[in-house]
Amino acid sequence: MDAIDILVRLAWLAGAVGFVIGLIRMNSPATARNGNLLSAAGMAVAIGATGILILRDGGDATAWLIIGAGVLVGGGLGLYTARTVAMTAMPQLVSLFNAVGGGAAALIGIDEYIRLVNSPEAAPLTTTIFVVLDIVIGSVTFSGSLIASGKLMGLSITPSRPVMIPGGQLVTLALAAIVVVSAGYLFFVEDSLLVMFVIVATALVFGVTMTLPIGGADMPVVISLLNSFTGTAVAMAGFVIDNVVLIIAGALVGASGAILTKLMADAMNRSVLNIMIGGFGGGEGTVGGGGPEGGTVRSIGVDDAAIQLAYASSVIIVPGYGLAVAQAQHAVRELADLLEDRGVNVNYAIHPVAGRMPGHMNVLLAEANVPYPQLREMEDINPEFERADVALVVGANDVTNPAARRSGNPVSGMPILDVDHAKSIIVIKRSMGRGYAGIDNELYVNPKTGMLFADAKQGLADLVAAVKAV
Amino acid sequence: MTDPLLTNFIIFVLAILCGFAVISKVPATLHTPLMSGANSIHGIVLVGSMLIATSARDPLGYAIALVAVAFSAMNVVGGYVVTDRMLQMFRKRGAPAPPRPDQVAAEQAEG
Structure with missing residues (x-):
């Protein structure tokens, strides 16, 4: 040296x-x-x-x-x-960058294996093990991240709704079995390029079948998991070519992705396994339905809502997935500015999983120039709902459902924003459609709640006009 | 187990622990930039891609190396630039101040 x-x-x-x-x-x-x-x-x-x-x-x-x-x-x-890229489209871009990173890691493994097979001596078992781990994880993350990215872009070949694969679990098991048997062949029988490519192809298919059945709303967790996979694949590539910086950086990312994935899943009160197997229902609006049983829904007009907001002294805005989808971050900021000019104290309550990824809502709102200190995290803002005159919920659903405080339903135990503690509540929502958890939101039948049925962006624009006229 | 392999394995395990320790301190609001930042760090695979380019000796090897280098360069450059764009948005602005932390604490104590 x-x-x-x-x-x-x-x-x-x-x-x-x-x-x-x-x-x-x-x-x-x-x-x-x-x-x-x-x-x-x-x-x-x-x-x-x-x-x-x-x-x-x-x-x-x-x-x-x-x-x-x-x-x-x-x-x-x-x-x-x-x-x-538009900031709203950023999660799919991160997923795309993740895909190519995983692809590169897999290619390093493939390249090294071709070299080993062409050399006169047999490949050492330890190297073959790392090669197989590298190409399996790298290939799964490559195709999986591409599918995840496509789902977020809403491409027609990769719809954001869960796509059920005939024979689902059976297919997954079969693919896993092919990989295990092929890997065993390479480890204990002989080196074979053909078998190695069978592993690559199987892993690529596995990435697709793993990601397709998962709904668009769960994509953040999946992207985070795949990010962790890519880190691990890169570390394996480091073992394959004996390069220490690949090992360190890959392991760092592998660990970070794992922690982040768990945090996201925890915030939705679901286990990572549950998401990967494909738990409950599709995206917002796929489950139709009228008002929840045992309560009546009070609809509210734009002018009434505007008056409530304009004469409040404290307003907490609760932005959710619907705001991100409607790209209404600028509209919400405009409304907040208008209210502040009238002396209203405005804060934003950000649930850990609001938007498409944890922290995504912060990025979107920051893009609309919302001052960072106004963005308040759940633990921080929850005690303040009691003192808020109006809580304005824009496109958030399950994260506000008081049913989470009781046991025995899909959102039980999920940390929620205490929106129902506010003196009055205005919910901007397109319909009474259910949220991701597929259950009715008890907040909507709360006597304090007024439902303003509109698209997030349009509803906010109408409110801005109405507040100006007050 | 050969010596370099053992050394690599030790480094691998320690780096994982280091990753756990570093990441668990990041607040939820920064999770997306963090994920994107971690995503660009695994672009380090570019180092490996460059090294396999030098040892390639046939057209297949060249092709694999070219794709690997292009993939990892995209991961590195795109990853860091998009993360920076996200973080740029967190810069401070001269906007109305929120309730001061001491005020909030006092209110919470009352409640």
């Missing part, structure tokens, strides 16, 4: 340190951006050092051509899409 070898490894270490400190700095909104830049700097150092290593080892012209062309095309595409 000469000086350059040592320096390159130290640079990789510096890159890894950048990732860890960068993630730590992402703890707080104030330092998060700086943390991401630090992580990017670590990445630049690690990649630059790799370039020096290749120079030293006399990489030929073809290698540099491949690297140059690949970086130009891939990096250019990444830069362009990342800069032009």
